[in-house]
Amino acid sequence: xxxxxxxxxxxxxxxxxxxxxxxxxxxxxxxxxxxxxxxxxxxxxxxxxxxxxxxxxxxxxxxxxxxxxxxxxxxxxxxxxxxxxxxxxxxxxxxxxxxxxxxxxxxxxxxxxxxxxxxxxxxxxxxxxxxxxxxxxxxxxxxxxxxxxxxxxxxxxxxxxxxxxxxxxxxxxxxxxxxxxxxxxxxxxxxxxxxxxxxxxxxxxxxxxxxxxxxxxxxxxxxxxxxxxxxxxxxxxxxxxxxxxxxxxxxxxxxxxxxxxxxxxxxxxxxxxxxxxxxxxxxxxxxxxxxxxxxxxxxxxxxxxxxxxxxxxxxxxxxxxxxxxxxxxxxxxxxxxxxxxxxxxxxxxxxxxxxxxxxxxxxxxxxxxxxxxxxxxxxxxxxxxxxxxxxxxxxxxxxxxxxxxxxxxxxxxxxxxxxxxxxxxxxxxxxxxxxxxxxxxxxxxxxxxxxxxxxxxxxxxxxxxxxxxxxxxxxxxxxxxxxxxxxxxxxxxx
Numbered sequence: 411x412x413x414x415x416x417x418x419x420x421x422x423x424x425x426x427x428x429x430x431x432x433x434x435x436x437x438x439x440x441x442x443x444x445x446x447x448x449x450x451x452x453x454x455x456x457x458x459x460x461x462x463x464x465x466x467x468x469x470x471x472x473x474x475x476x477x478x479x480x481x482x483x484x485x486x487x488x489x490x491x492x493x494x495x496x497x498x499x500x501x502x503x504x505x506x507x508x509x510x511x512x513x514x515x516x517x518x519x520x521x522x523x524x525x526x527x528x529x530x531x532x533x534x535x536x537x538x539x540x541x542x543x544x545x546x547x548x549x550x551x552x553x554x555x556x557x558x559x560x561x562x563x564x565x566x567x568x569x570x571x572x573x574x575x576x577x578x579x580x581x582x583x584x585x586x587x588x589x590x591x592x593x594x595x596x597x598x599x600x601x602x603x604x605x606x607x608x609x610x611x612x613x614x615x616x617x618x619x620x621x622x623x624x625x626x627x628x629x630x631x632x633x634x635x636x637x638x639x640x641x642x643x644x645x646x647x648x649x650x651x652x653x654x655x656x657x658x659x660x661x662x663x664x665x666x667x668x669x670x671x672x673x674x675x676x677x678x679x680x681x682x683x684x685x686x687x688x689x690x691x692x693x694x695x696x697x698x699x700x701x702x703x704x705x706x707x708x709x710x711x712x713x714x715x716x717x718x719x720x721x722x723x724x725x726x727x728x729x730x731x732x733x734x735x736x737x738x739x740x741x742x743x744x745x746x747x748x749x750x751x752x753x754x755x756x757x758x759x760x761x762x763x764x765x766x767x768x769x770x771x772x773x774x775x776x777x778x779x780x781x782x783x784x785x786x787x788x789x790x791x792x793x794x795x796x797x798x799x800x801x802x803x804x805x806x807x808x809x810x811x812x813x814x815x816x817x818x819x820x821x822x823x824x825x826x827x828x829x830x831x832x833x834x835x836x837x838x839x840x841x842x843x844x845x846x847x848x849x850x851x852x853x854x855x856x857x858x859x860x861x862x863x864x865x866x867x868x869x870x871x872x873x874x875x876x877x878x879x880x881x882x883x884x885x886x887x888x889x890x891x892x893x894x895x896x897x898x899x900x901x902x903x904x
Contacts, residue, residue, distance in 0.1 A: 431570035436473020438739030438751030439576030445759035490626025498818035514604035588672030605692035612697030613640040645791035776855035778848035786851035789839030801833035
């Protein structure tokens, strides 16, 4: 198991190649490796080769977020947002003469340059931290031993006192006839041609974001999802707002609907729904969720337990069922967000190598959906507050036309919401759908993390004129909900 033995105070002690071996160089893995190295640990990290254009592998230092997730997607969101900006500019005095054209390939080239640059940045961060980088596919052999299959086919073994699994997740596919004709978000980021007709299956943030991206670039988009509203798990009122915004911007919504079959035809891909409808698309995107990357790690052979979808089971310190094997990030399926993986990685390194046992804190984690306009939330939804609170709940809302839209004439309101415990006056949750929502919500998250009350919101001076000031000027209760009120699931808000 160990490379050799040595004596310490007359007792044999194993000596390993590394103090820590990290499998996966995404956000969580890189943060864990660098932080552990900063505590003096000898660290190695292993990742598959980087292919910036191909989606054939899940590799690349930087992981899903940098290579085929948050970063390239946000670049495409920026690209898509210009179409509405051009429309809105006319009433602000701008005359754009002649047709406005969009070059999909130019955007992709610049997107690829940026993720290639970031891949290099992450590599330098690891190197400068003293971390040994290995390229290849890693799997567990024993509880302290890892086998790496390098790109040249060479198999090598490495031993480590601790092993960290940070392999992230991958996109799921729907098991229907013709499923191979569909793509996932991986391929969607690097299509050779911009599709004219797109069918998207899924109601989560990836589906909603790609609907906005392609719609903003001029494609005809049909979005199918199984529930009455998209974005299950978010606040119902905000879900309804997002659905209305998608529809108003030209996305065709198909709630309570799934796909049953895909067929290749001369005209494109024929799509069959479970309601018996048919339509034809150039691209069909499955955005129905993600599953942990654990199948090829050989976890069962060393006793690491996983759940029914393959997530590594961990305790509150990110320790698996094998004491020296740990896991952070999406592979554990806790809160699957890049900043959460970073937090988990930092806590892991402090616990194992810093002598500071630290648990990740999952309270008041903010997040955003980069639809157009974006949605951002922190804390409890109204439905969660009703279910969990022992006291009455007060709901404060504000719906208004942003100043920009009063001039541009865009018929799209900004919606804000605060959820307050009537007994303690604490703000339990906040949400916003409108321009700059994620930028505003980051500050609101600090307030909630600090235990802010509604009275403190009310006593804060606003920044005028701004949308953000609405969060400190909502004085009138929209509704009050008695403790013990039953929650309506997936309720359509009118």
